[in-house]
Amino acid sequence: MAELAGIKLESTRTKKKTLEPLQCSRCQFINSPTSRFCNNCGLELSKEAIDEVNIAKQQAEMLPEYKLIMKEFEEKIKNIQFSEG
Ligand SMILES: [Zn+2]
Secondary structure: OHHHHHHHHHHHHHOOOOOOOEEOOOOOOEEOOOOOEOOOOOOEOOHHHHHHHHHHHHHHHHOHHHHHHHHHHHHHHHHHHHHHO
16 A cells, blocks of 8 residues: 555656646636736736735734734725815
8 A cells, every 4th residue: 555655656746737728717818827926917826826816815804014014004085085175
């Protein structure tokens, strides 16, 4: 059984990523294999890209600047609502 597992591991390791055009799942646009985001609509094409965006978002939310920006943004919205009302 250990041998089988070893073979399985080896086969997945040697499996090389082939460079195929990436088709966007949202707009069906054909992007180059190295594209991480759709060149047409900006959708993340790979899981790595999605993770990267999520990590960047999480990191941004932890920054004190982010809270300040959000506070300013909220106040701006409030001001708009007040000036209209
Ligand atoms: Zn797209």
